[in-house]
Amino acid sequence: MSWKARxxxxxxxxxxxxxxxxxxxxxxxxxxxxASSSNQVFSIAWASVHLVSVVIILSGKWRFSDLITAPILFGLLxxxxxxxxxxxLASLLYGGMLTGNILVARQFALETSPRDIVRLVTFIIIALCGLGILLYYLGLDQTIWYDTRSRVNFFGGEFxxxxxxxxxxGAIYAVIGAVGAMAVMTGARRIVSLVIASWFLLLSAAATGYVLIVVGFLAYAVARRSVxxxxxxxxxxxxxxILGVAGAVAVLSLWETVLGALGRDGTLTARTLLWEWGLEAWRVKPLFGWGYNAYFESDHAAYAHALSEGLRYYDVPHFHQSFIQTAVDLGLAGVLLVVIVLTKALIDSYRVGVIDAGAGSAFFSYTVVLIVAAFSGYVFAEYNYFCTFxxxxxxxxxxxAARSPDPKIGGQMRGPRSHLVTRPRL
Structure with missing residues (x-):
């Protein structure tokens, strides 16, 4: 398969x-x-994408040592x-999909330079943000998020x-797009992209997005300056x-003030109730969990849900906290592998910065954003999901980047399939 096709x-x-x-x-x-009903066209489309991904995965070069990495082990778990x-059946099916996502991510990273990865991701996110905003103003119902409590966005309209x-x-993606624009764009393209991402954040009115845009830009600036x-x-x-820990302590000491400024209650819209439930479920099976994406089909989940006064009338798909959700699904074994992946991603993204300051700093910022978002949402270890990918x-x-003995400056790295490491024309 040619590089253009790939x-x-x-x-x-x-x-x-x-x-x-x-x-x-x-x-x-x-x-x-x-609203969660299936669609045959959608299912066929995703199945077709997965079939092509198998071809992409099998076309890659593999060594036995490539299988002994934390992401592969996590997928196998x-x-x-x-x-x-x-x-x-759910664990087998969804676990297989997640493992496929991991293998495609590996192949994508091997075939594409860090800068081109950021360019590609930024292009898609900003394009979708812009198109989504346009369709929203044209009144397309699918682009609107109807709030059950009749809250409105920054401009007084629907979310x-x-x-x-x-x-x-969407707010998380807009933050990733904005950071990417800072990293790999210049001039008018950067300004337009930042305006689109900012406009999306204001229209979505997600407090998470407001927090993450500050975190993302700060992490990017700190990493780039240090590189x-x-x-x-x-x-x-x-x-x-040390500075990060000090900042976290300062935020916690002003927690009530922060929540008030963001318009949130002390339970973070019932999230703290979910976390208590999740921790209780994890304690029942602490080492290997209830099985990937399986807990909410258990009798324990049905019983706990029925007893919860604050959550009884909520449809609960997950625990709105990535580490707790992983602990419930896969126990301490799964959490340990996730922590290894996050730690390695942070360290090696900084090393990528030695090769390409913009791309490495963007990688570092993305990882920090995902870690912060993980404490109030399910943003990684979910199958067919961009944040996990x-x-x-x-x-x-x-x-x-860590293994490359003599990488070329500017993101054109030596390694497997180096002839495919080209800059996409977007």
């Missing part, structure tokens, strides 16, 4: 992961009853969890979700880690 596939694959096809083909999830799962499955998810000063990654992580892309791109 590039087209990656564009399509990422578009599917971002959720645009689901928005156009499935009922609006914010309308409640019946999700599949193997079907043997003790509360819903064996925007655009061409993304949820307004909060340019040639600060060693050991010194960088020790000093910035981009995390593993960063892991493998960083691993490649």
């Amino acid at each position: 590039r087209a596939f990656y564009l399509l694959y990422i578009t599917f992961l971002l959720g645009a096809p689901s928005v156009m083909l499935l009922p609006n999830a914010s309308l409640g009853s019946g 999700t599949i193997v969890s079907s043997t003790w799962s509360s819903d064996p 925007l979700r655009g061409l993304f499955p949820h307004r909060i998810t 340019r000063k040639k600060t060693s990654y050991q010194t960088f992580f020790v000093t910035r880690g 981009v995390l593993f892309v960063i892991f493998y791109a960083g691993q490649r």
Whole structure:
């Protein structure tokens, strides 16, 4: 398969992961009853994408050592969890999809330079944000997120979700797009992209987005400045880690004030109740969990849900916290592998910055954004989901940079299939 064909596939694959096809083909999830129904065209489309991804995966060069990495082990754990799962078929099916996502992420990272990864991701996100805003103003129902409590956005209208499955998810993507624009764009393209991302954040009115845009830009600026000063990654992580902890303590000490400014209650819209439930479920099976994506099909979940006064009338798809959700699904084993992936992604993204300051700093910012978002949402370890995919892309791109003995400056890295490492024309 030629590089142009592969590039087209990656564009399509990422578009599917971002959720645009689901928005156009499935009922609006914010309308409640019946919104989660399936669509035959959508299912066939995703199945076709997965079939092509198998060709992409098999075309790659593999060594046995490539299989002994935290992402692959995590994927295998999700599949193997079907043997003790509360819903064996779901764990096997969804675990297989997640493993496929991981393998495609690996191949994408090996075939594409860090800068081109950021360019491609930024292009797709900003394009979808802009198109979503346009369709929103044209009155397309699918782009609107109807709030059950009749809240409004910054301009007094309905919330925007655009061409993304949820307004909060869309806000996270807009932040990633904005950081990418800062990293790889200049001039008018950068300004237009930042305006589109900012406009999306204001229309979606997700407090998560407001927090993450500050976190994302701050992480990007700190990483880029340190890379340019040639600060060693050991010194960088020790000093910035201390500052990060101090900042977190300061935020916690002003927690009530912060929540008031963001217009949120003390339960974070019932999230704290979900976290308590999740921790209780994890304590029942602490080592390997209930099986990937299986807990809510268990009798324990049904019983706990019925007893919960604050959540009884909510449809609960997950625990709105990535580490707790992973602990419930896969126990301490799964959480340990996720922590390894995140730690390695942070360290190696900084190393990528030595090769390409913009791309490496963007990778670092993406990872920090996902970690912060993980504390109030399910943003990684979910199958067919962009945040999970981009995390593993960063892991493998960083691993490649760490292993490369003599990378070329500017992102054109030596390594497997180096003839395919070209700059996409977007």
